[in-house]
Amino acid sequence: MLAEQLINGLTLGSIYALIAIGYTLVFGVLDIINMAHGEIFMFGAFAGMLMSMKLGAPLPVAFLGSVALTAAMGYVLELLALRPLRRPSGNMEGNAGLSTLISTIGVAIILENLSLKLFGAENQPFRTSFGNVKFTIGPVNIYLIQIVILLASGVLICGLALWLKRSRSGRALRATAESPETAALMGVDTKKIITTAVVTASAMAGTAGVLVAMSFSNVGTRMGVSMGLKGLAIIVFGGMGSVNGALVGGIILGMAETLVVAYGDSGYRDAIAFVIIIGVLLLKPKGLFGQNAS
Amino acid sequence: MTALLKVQHLETYYGHIHALKGIDIEVRPGQLVTIIGANGSGKTTTMKTLIGVIKPKRGKIVYDSLDITGLSPHLIVARGMVLVPEGRAILTRMTVLENLQMGAFVRKDESVGADLEKMLNRFPILRQRWDQKAGTLSGGQQQMLAIARGLMARPKLLLLDEPSMGLAPMVVSEVIDIIREIRNSGVSVLLVEQNVRQALAISDYTYVLETGKVILQGNSDVLINDPRVKDSYLGGDRPYNG
């Protein structure tokens, strides 16, 4: 049923987009890939599941708790792993970018080990009251969780895009992304802007974590790595640092994966996605929405 | 009258490179002061140290009766000292309008909109292309945008680092006119220029920099006839005619 598959693809794609936009925000202002992003996503998923299943918190509370936790993780990441490696004025020169990248890999490994200690290696179920609620419109089934995912990611992505485009601080973030030194000359406190970007990206990863956990009804410590790699692939595909690229790239990847599973051989699910990505990169080396370095 | 900017024995290093070796500069309210000097003499380093992008090793910068030595740029800009940097540093991915809005980032007063309007009137080319990415402007247009963006902060003291760099002679004259206009509007200006003749012609006071030191200073109308300036910076003794 094509309509159903398109909805599935869009749902998966919007999760990918949330993750990828997080990568893009951080890449924009720091010119590095935050290798701990996937692990923060995984912690968000676990936090939501544990608060809901073990503490009996209502879902919205578990959701907000998980967003708060991952936002805090972003803050600590910036404070302890990123900021000390930057120059005072906030601009990355020489090897500062490379050492920051390594630093995020270190954080990723620490978080992965910590998660095994805290949560164990087994996947754990995440049952929600509306896990199986679905609506039937003619021949098409839509699950409530899909509607929640589409609404939540839609609101988040549109909100973020509007903030970046229209607000004073959003402009400051874009200016910092293009040149921290120039932004500082305009009076922007680039340290604050960079922190905002890392915290926002992490909170979005946390949100995506809870949504994924609810939609697959289980969580596991491995989910961070695989989602992290997909997110990475998407931002390369969409164009580094481009929010539009992350959005469109995420949705294309979600759709492609879903359609391949539905109409092709599910064994090729990940392979097909990467074939598309490589194809696009051959034609447009900077990705779909890639910007030329200025 | 007390100085708006008083720089005392400023020393700046890049690693082990001793770029500024003790510089003293003063700008009084309403003055247009020029810094000249050969390539690599430390003009840009001076500007960057003043605005806080680079921290000095020794020395003191007092601006508007406040010791700003070592402060971050955003705190200095918020106090009304603004740098239009060498090479313009236009935000190429943002529109012309957004660049101007970024210029007013530190302002919270009501008249930002009115100033924007004023700026678009003063620079019609910017109005024509307000919605285009600033990276699509020509070099001269980008320089106008950089100056307009600097003015959007409503500076008390405007630092201009080689605003005529790489521009056609006609455009250079236009830039010089604009600088004079800025000074006449009451803004104090510290100008770094390679077009020595024109810079000295419009400025009140001039410092000559050589390898990180002030080797000569004085009123611009005196220095323009100084044989050392003539020989080194005005291309021998060709008559002065702008």
Ligand SMILES: Nc1ncnc2c1ncn2[C@@H]1O[C@H](COP(=O)(O)OP(=O)(O)O)[C@@H](O)[C@H]1O
């Ligand atoms: N980022 C830097 N790293 C190391 N040395 C620098 C750097 N920038 C400038 N310098 C050196 O400092 C000196 C002064 O440079 P600069 O202030 O740019 O001169 P000017 O603006 O007068 O041409 C030069 O010797 C230059 O090579």
Ligand SMILES: [Mg+2]
């Ligand atoms: Mg210079």
